[in-house]
Amino acid sequence: MxxxxxxxxxxxxxxxxxxxxxxxxxxxxxxxxxxxxxxxxxxxxxxxxxxxxxxxxxxxxxxxxxxxxxxxxxxxxxxVGRSFQTASIFPELTVSENVEVAAFAAEHDSFSVNFFRRRDAYDEVRERTDHILETIELDAKAEETAEALPYGDKRRLEVAIGLATGxxxxxxxxxxxxxxxxxxxxxxxxxxxxxxxxxxxxxxxxxxxxxxxxxxxxxxxxxxxxxxxxxxxxxxxxxxxxxxxxxxxxxx
Ligand SMILES: Nc1ncnc2c1ncn2[C@@H]1O[C@H](COP(=O)(O)OP(=O)(O)OP(=O)(O)O)[C@@H](O)[C@H]1O
Ligand SMILES: [Mg+2]
Missing domain, CATH: 3.40.50.300 (P-loop containing nucleotide triphosphate hydrolases)
Structure with a gap:
């Protein structure tokens, strides 16, 4: 099938x-x-x-x-994911915060509040974020503010945000x-x-x-x-x- x-x-x-x-x-x-x-x-x-x-x-x-x-x-x-348009980027957050927010949002939708009660929830999101940023080669810019990125990096951040939902x-x-x-x-x-x-x-x-x-x-x-x-x-x-x-x- x-x-x-x-x-x-x-x-x-x-x-x-x-x-x-x-x-x-x-x-x-x-x-x-x-x-x-x-x-x-x-x-x-x-x-x-x-x-x-x-x-x-x-x-x-x-x-x-x-x-x-x-x-x-x-x-x-x-x-089913999609790489979002620039509108989904929070310009004032850092690169890694943008990916974390997307990863948390995805978990929130699927496991509801129980996910946030788990003590290891944040570690899990951090780990996933690091893996995504490495793949996308934005790890060196993880702490930079999203709005400061050059155009190509912004487009790749969109892909990273899409990947955060797994x-x-x-x-x-x-x-x-x-x-x-x-x-x-x-x-x-x-x-x-x-x-x-x-x-x-x-x-x-x-x-x-x-x-x-x-x-x-x-x-x-x-x-x-x-x-x-x-x-x-x-x-x-x-x-x-x-x-x-x-x-x-x-x-x-
Ligand atoms: N929300 C909408 N309301 C009315 N017409 C629409 C809407 N979205 C798309 N269309 C029309 O539907 C047709 C297909 O548009 P679509 O955006 O899917 O094309 P596309 O293949 O993605 O084009 P492009 O290569 O320019 O991105 C076009 O004639 C477009 O004007
Ligand atoms: Mg189109």
Whole structure:
């Protein structure tokens, strides 16, 4: 059974069909990417799966559980995470405090007040925070104030905050957007580490095709809300429908 599966997932905004009967399946441990021109429905797909948007029709199952109708925090508790946008960073807290807050929030949701009564609760959160900051290579900046970080470090702090909730499946929406080549390279090696050492499953939305073709096991291509191609990178690269979608659009 696939870890995540959508069946005929459809999302309409008024008269606009942003997702049109999308069927995708993600296996545990793989890295799948979602590509497609601007406005093709990529963010809408992530937002619908993670409970930020309610689908108009269709099913979503995660590890056999029906996600439709669940609240975002309930879906997060099942092990579905996402790397948040900058809005989720507390600018005046330090890097490590930001991760600790997220880790505590996750525990609070799942174990309620009992977690805070346990004497070792803080040690556990600290340990998890240290491990995350090491992985993300922000350990040297753990005590720096978040707002003082350069852009690339802020983006990686978002990933760290996403990891603090302990997800099995992580959605990343354009993690390298606006990054320098060096920062992009760092993010790619981070993604590899999450896959190989942490055993995570990753669902990536990304505009940088070099990154996509480099890290993906499989790629889904969306065009006007429909999946027009799916397969390993070498197939997608030469797929005429994918080329047409990109070259035919105004944004290409
Ligand atoms: N909350 C909303 N209300 C109305 N229309 C929306 C909403 N969110 C997205 N849309 C529309 O749905 C379509 C898909 O948008 P979406 O943001 O999912 O595209 P995308 O593939 O993520 O694009 P990009 O590559 O620019 O991030 C677009 O036409 C967009 O204008
Ligand atoms: Mg988007």
């Amino acid at each position: 696939a870890l995540l599966e959508t069946r005929d997932l459809t999302k309409e905004f008024g008269g606009l069909r942003a997702l049109d009967r999308v069927n995708i399946a993600v296996e545990r441990g793989e890295l799948v990417s979602l590509i497609g021109p601007n406005g093709s429905g990529k963010s809408t797909l992530i937002n619908t799966i993670t409970g930020m948007l309610e689908p108009t029709a269709g099913d979503i199952t995660y590890a056999g559980t029906d996600l439709v109708g669940m609240k975002p925090f309930e879906i997060a508790q099942l092990g 997800p099995d499946l992580m959605f990343m929406d354009e993690p390298t957007a606006g990054m320098s080549p060096g920062e992009t390279e760092m993010t790619v090696s981070l993604i590899r580490e999450l896959l190989e050492d942490w055993g995570m499953t990753i669902f990536l939305v990304e505009h940088d095709m070099d990154v996509i073709f480099d890290v993906s096991d499989r790629i889904f291509t969306l065009h006007e809300g429909q999946v027009i191609a799916r397969g390993p990178p070498e197939e997608i690269r030469d797929d005429p429908a994918v080329r047409e979608a990109y070259l035919g659009g105004e944004e290409a």
